[in-house]
Amino acid sequence: xxxxxxxxxxxxxxxxxxxxxxxxxxxxxxxxxxxxxxxxxxxxxxxxxxxxxxxxxxxxxxxxxxxxxxxxxxxxxxxxxxxxxxxxxxxxxxxxxxxxxxxxxxxxxxxxxxxxxxxxxxxxxxxxxxxxxxxxxxxxxxxxxxxxxxxxxxxxxxxxxxxxxxxxxxxxxxxxxxxxxxxxxxxxxxxxxxxxxxxxxxxxxxxxxxxxxxxxxxxxxxxxxxxxxxxxxxxxxxxxxxxxxxxxxxxxxxxxxxxxxxxxxxxxxxxxxxxxxxxxxxxxxxxxxxxx
Amino acid sequence: xxxxxxxxxxxxxxxxxxxxxxxxxxxxxxxxxxxxxxxxxxxxxxxxxxxxxxxxxxxxxxxxxxxxxxxxxxxxxxxxxxxxxxxxxxxxxxxxxxxxxxxxxxxxxxxxxxxxxxxxxxxxxxxxxxxxxxxxxxxxxxxxxxxxxxxxxxxxxxxxxxxxxxxxxxxxxxxxxxxxxxxxxxxxxxxxxxxxxxxxxxxxxxxxxxxxxxxxxxxxxxxxxxxxxxxxxxxxxxxxxxxxxxxxxxxxxxxxxxxxxxxxxxxxxxxxxxxxxxxxxxxxxxxxxxxxxxxxxxxxxxxxxxxxxxxxxxxxxxxxxxx
Numbered sequence: 001x002x003x004x005x006x007x008x009x010x011x012x013x014x015x016x017x018x019x020x021x022x023x024x025x026x027x028x029x030x031x032x033x034x035x036x037x038x039x040x041x042x043x044x045x046x047x048x049x050x051x052x053x054x055x056x057x058x059x060x061x062x063x064x065x066x067x068x069x070x071x072x073x074x075x076x077x078x079x080x081x082x083x084x085x086x087x088x089x090x091x092x093x094x095x096x097x098x099x100x101x102x103x104x105x106x107x108x109x110x111x112x113x114x115x116x117x118x119x120x121x122x123x124x125x126x127x128x129x130x131x132x133x134x135x136x137x138x139x140x141x142x143x144x145x146x147x148x149x150x151x152x153x154x155x156x157x158x159x160x161x162x163x164x165x166x167x168x169x170x171x172x173x174x175x176x177x178x179x180x181x182x183x184x185x186x187x188x189x190x191x192x193x194x195x196x197x198x199x200x201x202x203x204x205x206x207x208x209x210x211x212x213x214x215x216x217x218x219x220x221x222x223x224x225x226x227x228x229x230x231x232x233x234x235x236x237x238x239x240x241x242x243x244x245x246x247x248x249x250x251x252x253x254x255x256x257x258x259x260x261x262x263x264x265x266x267x268x269x270x271x272x273x274x275x276x277x278x279x280x281x282x283x284x285x286x287x288x289x290x291x292x
Numbered sequence: 293x294x295x296x297x298x299x300x301x302x303x304x305x306x307x308x309x310x311x312x313x314x315x316x317x318x319x320x321x322x323x324x325x326x327x328x329x330x331x332x333x334x335x336x337x338x339x340x341x342x343x344x345x346x347x348x349x350x351x352x353x354x355x356x357x358x359x360x361x362x363x364x365x366x367x368x369x370x371x372x373x374x375x376x377x378x379x380x381x382x383x384x385x386x387x388x389x390x391x392x393x394x395x396x397x398x399x400x401x402x403x404x405x406x407x408x409x410x411x412x413x414x415x416x417x418x419x420x421x422x423x424x425x426x427x428x429x430x431x432x433x434x435x436x437x438x439x440x441x442x443x444x445x446x447x448x449x450x451x452x453x454x455x456x457x458x459x460x461x462x463x464x465x466x467x468x469x470x471x472x473x474x475x476x477x478x479x480x481x482x483x484x485x486x487x488x489x490x491x492x493x494x495x496x497x498x499x500x501x502x503x504x505x506x507x508x509x510x511x512x513x514x515x516x517x518x519x520x521x522x523x524x525x526x527x528x529x530x531x532x533x534x535x536x537x538x539x540x541x542x543x544x545x546x547x548x549x550x551x552x553x554x555x556x557x558x559x560x561x562x563x564x565x566x567x568x569x570x571x572x573x574x575x576x577x578x579x580x581x582x583x584x585x586x587x588x589x590x591x592x593x594x595x596x597x598x599x600x601x602x603x604x605x606x607x608x609x610x611x612x613x614x615x
Contacts, residue, residue: 073508110522182395186457188349189381189389190409204399 005100023280029273033266037089044083046239052078057256075248084240085266091241091269095155095225104161104214105241107167108206108222111200114168115175126172128249130287132165137224138231145233147226159224163217170213174206208285215278219271226267294366295322296500297346297385297468302360304338304345311572315341315355317524323468323500328391328491330511330532331504332398333521334568339504342521343470345501347385348377365467383413386461390473396445400430402456403441408474409463428459431496432489451482465497472504487497508551512536517603520544523569523579530604540598540606543580578609586610 036043056079058070072081114125140211141158148154173219178184178201187201226243228234235241249259304316316338331339344350345357348369362369364384365377372380389395397405400566406425410416416424422441429437432455445453454474461469471490475483490515494501503515511518512532519529520543528541539545566583578584581591590609598611 157334182389182391183397185349186387186389186395186460187397187408188381189347189385189387190460191380191412192408193378201397206396207399256415 003036014231023253023276026273026276026280029269030277033089033093033270036086037093040086040090044086046080046081046083048079048083048087048146049238050079054078055257059250059256062257072123072262073244073256075259076252076256081245081262082243085263088245089266090244091152091235091239092222092225092243092267094153095235096270096274098224099156099159099163099221099225100214100217102156103163104167104210104217106160106263107164107169108203108210109170110170111171111173112175112202112206115172115179116194116198116202118179119174122172125168129165129168129172132162133160135163136253138227139232142231142233145228149237150233152235152239155225158228159221163221166217167210167213173205174209175202178202178205200284206281210287212278212282215274215281219274219278222267222271222274242257294336294363296325296365297502298322298361298366299342299346300361300363300451302342302345302362303358304355305339305522306355306359308354308572314524314570314574315571318347318360319517319521319524319526321526321529323502323535325500326494326498326518328494328501328515328516331502331509331521332506332508332518334506336568336571338524339521340472341524343387343472343502343504345360346468346470347381347387349381365500371374382409382466383464384466385468385470386464386466387470387472388454388457388461388474390476392450392457392512394475395457396453398445400444401441402443402448404444406441406456406460409460413464425459428463429456430461431493432456432459434459451478451486452537454478454486455489456580458486458493458538460497462493462497463566464611465498468500469494473506475510476505476507481535483510483521488516508536508547520547523571523574525579525607527580527608528604528606530600530606534601539581540604541608542584542586542610544606546583546585551598578607 052074055070055074055077055264056068058074058078059065060071060073063073070080070082072085074079075084092110110125110129113128114122140162141155144150144154144158184197184201186278187197192200225234226246229241229243230247232244232247234243237244245263246260249256249261249263253260297591299322300320302316302319303314306313306315318339319342321329331342333339341355346362346369348357350357357370360370360504364380369377369380392582394401398521403422403425406428407421410421410424414424425441426437429440434440434452434455445456448456458474469490474490475486478486487510488599490501505510505511514531515600517530518532518535519526520541521527522543528535528539528544530540535544539548543564550563563587564583569579569582576594577592578595579586584591588609590612593609595607595609596612597605597607599605600611
């Protein structure tokens with residue numbers, strides 16, 4: 001007699017329903033920073049421009065010499081670090097959002113036109129795009145800073161003038177794939193003109209990519225703005241910007257680490273939050289995944 | 293009354309690196325109201341290009357319509373401006389493409405996509421659009437049409453999507469409907485349904501129909517007349533019954549012999565020997581001569597168009613004037 005051991009059948013475990021939960025952490029971080037930027041005058045405990053040399057390099061509150069008057073300490077001119085960071089959020093976020101919106105609108109338009117018309121139009125536009133992509137942002141910003149003088153507007157211009165090319169590249173590629181699909185041909189046969197096909201059929205189908213790219217690029221622009229400020233080609237002092245704050249603290253890192261550390265932490269958090277948000281958007285915006 | 297669509301000596305050339313391809317080389321046919329023409333032939337024989345040439349949507353800049361005449365209800369289509377052409381497309385001449393998986397815009401619901409032709413053709417707005425869209429969906433036999441308007445393309449099966457495409461195509465309603473292998477990617481059972489549906493719509497709206505396919509079974513079932521295309525030319529055109537029972541052109545005969553038939557025992561299916569010719573290096577003679585079992589020396593000259601019986605013509609020397 002033989003017996004066969006039959007393994008117990010496992011009860012079919014409930015199929016995990018993939019739900020797109022809100023990215024609570026990154027949304028919260030982004031929301032907090034946006035609120036802080038908007039409400040800066042209400043939230044800042046002190047005037048970010050108020051100097052007092054006697055109070056320079058006060059450490060954060062939890063260190064021995066720290067006090068609640070300066071929760072994150074003071075910088076080399078005795079200005080309250082927390083207040084400067086709160087105002088700095090305005091500069092960094094505004095630079096990020098404004099730049100990205102300008103460059104994405106322009107870049108998407110170029111990409112759509114190039115991909116739709118193809119041929120010589122495409123070739124010409126893409127050569128310009130290539131040339132733009134090969135030009136370093138930092139160099140352009142330095143040139144602008146030296147010739148016109150550093151300012152918020154120049155930072156935005158310098159970054160946007162380069163950044164649009166990435167959008168043009170990506171969107172054009174997507175448009176090329178879309179153009180081979182039947183619904184574009186079908187729309188044409190139904191009597192749709194170029195404008196209608198671009199705005200009603202191509203743009204909505206690239207919106208996913210565009211939105212994801214925008215969120216990812218906000219983080220990138222914040223970093224570039226910070227780098228420019230760090231190099232002195234960005235927002236000129238005394239306006240508080242995270243990048244220039246890091247630059248100011250650079251010489252004192254060994255004795256007063258907090259001056260550079262906290263602005264750096266802010267940049268890290270915001271960029272990370274925007275990137276996570278972008279990842280989440282990419283998964284969520286696909287209509288094929290929406291119903292799951 | 294003029295024919296709904298009258299195509300005469302239509303020529304479309306494609307310029308490539310390897311030479312000029314005569315994709316459509318002197319195609320002529322005419323269709324009356326409610327009549328269906330089956331356009332059959334191998335891949336690359338110019339079936340789809342003929343249809344695209346009729347609506348003047350050949351892939352630019354490589355392809356160009358270089359000659360011939362297309363008349364829609366007696367109106368010269370080739371003389372129209374681009375703006376006038378956009379008015380004709382969809383409204384007067386509609387087309388259904390092969391792939392239902394990609395012929396609907398994936399990011400819009402069915403209702404939103406149907407709004408577009410209805411607003412464009414009839415200026416409908418608001419609630420009237422939804423009502424009419426639901427009517428059209430009902431006309432193509434989509435169950436609970438009002439609810440389907442909210443569905444996205446990916447939620448529908450291939451057959452359903454192709455019905456939606458059909459519903460949008462009859463929104464005009466058009467005078468001519470061109471269906472470019474509309475059932476190739478559908479299930480067999482759905483194919484028959486869809487063909488029946490198209491015939492039904494045709495009876496209701498009396499449009500002329502061009503049916504592009506390489507499935508001769510479909511032609512037998514749905515078409516009144518057949519045009520067999522080879523290398524950009526119509527080699528034989530005639531009533532379905534004539535073509536199936538008394539094919540005149542050797543190519544048509546070969547095509548019919550390559551269909552497997554139920555109940556007929558044969559050792560092997562007859563394949564047509566050789567490859568379709570290279571369209572870039574075609575001489576003046578019959579393009580099929582190289583593969584033709586009945587070819588003889590005359591075939592090196594351009595074959596004449598011979599009328600066998602009324603409405604049944606072929607381009608072949610076998611039926612040509614005696615030498």
